[in-house]
Amino acid sequence: MDSADPKEIMQAGQEKRPALRPHKPWVDLSIPISEEMPRWKPRFESKYGGFAHKTSSITLALHTGTHIDAPLHYVADGPSIEMFPLELAFVEAWVVDLTDVAPNHRITVDDIAVNFPEGEPEAILLRTDWPRQAFNTSRFWSDSPFICEEAAEWLASREIRIIGYDFPQEEAIKQLVTGQKRVSARDFTVHHVFLSRGIWQIEYLTNLNQLGCQRIQLVVSPLSLVGLEASPVRVLGRCYKRMEETVWSE
Numbered sequence: 700m701d702s703a704d705p706k707e708i709m710q711a712g713q714e715k716r717p718a719l720r721p722h723k724p725w726v727d728l729s730i731p732i733s734e735e736m737p738r739w740k741p742r743f744e745s746k747y748g749g750f751a752h753k754t755s756s757i758t759l760a761l762h763t764g765t766h767i768d769a770p771l772h773y774v775a776d777g778p779s780i781e782m783f784p785l786e787l788a789f790v791e792a793w794v795v796d797l798t799d800v801a802p803n804h805r806i807t808v809d810d811i812a813v814n815f816p817e818g819e820p821e822a823i824l825l826r827t828d829w830p831r832q833a834f835n836t837s838r839f840w841s842d843s844p845f846i847c848e849e850a851a852e853w854l855a856s857r858e859i860r861i862i863g864y865d866f867p868q869e870e871a872i873k874q875l876v877t878g879q880k881r882v883s884a885r886d887f888t889v890h891h892v893f894l895s896r897g898i899w900q901i902e903y904l905t906n907l908n909q910l911g912c913q914r915i916q917l918v919v920s921p922l923s924l925v926g927l928e929a930s931p932v933r934v935l936g937r938c939y940k941r942m943e944e945t946v947w948s949e
């Protein structure tokens with residue numbers, strides 16, 4: 700009877716197989732919604748009946764925390780949020796590493812192009828890890844990096860269908876929140892660039908550092924709010940394929 704060690708047999712088998720490794724666990728890329736959220740300030744109200752019967756209602760702006768903008772947000776006759784295409788609810792996405800950019804940096808085409816993937820991903824997430832540096836502080840708004848209009852135009856021309864960010868992505872948001880300058884809807888040029896081309900925009904992602912690779916599976920499923928321009932959204936991501944594609948360490 701063969702008395703070979705089962706561990707050795709397994710090891711030998713693994714050596715012959717291609718170096719596929721299991722997916723990493725799902726990562727929650729969304730900010731939890733609570734009354735403690737900075738700036739957005741949702742309100743929770745709960746009532747209690749008998750038999751531990753709890754019923755709650757919440758009041759929150761649709762642009763609270765992690766949310767997705769529909770084209771209707773900036774295009775009068777554009778698609779509203781319930782029209783979010785179901786084929787985009789589970790897609791391949793690429794994370795573009797911008798973690799080297801400094802606070803207040805105006806992110807250019809060159810900054811993005813140097814780390815931009817080959818191929819045609821349907822979704823691009825711009826990662827700065829800004830929430831790790833400044834979430835829950837006024838610096839989150841006043842000192843955030845932001846992308847310039849030309850960079851937005853360049854990204855839009857890649858034929859992506861979803862764009863996401865983990866930082867306040869345009870200068871007008873900074874100016875609005877800090878009161879540095881009076882701004883009007885016209886000043887939100889990054890919003891205009893993407894939404895006028897039918898590209899769905901995810902704002903205020905978090906935890907992109909926990910993904911551990913550049914190419915991910917992305918789950919995005921906004922509420923079906925009929926005729927409205929945005930929805931809070933739970934966004935999940937996980938490493939897409941082979942671990943040897945890992946391009947950064949945490």
Ligand SMILES: [Zn+2]
Pocket residue numbers: 762766767768902929
């Ligand atoms: Zn929004």
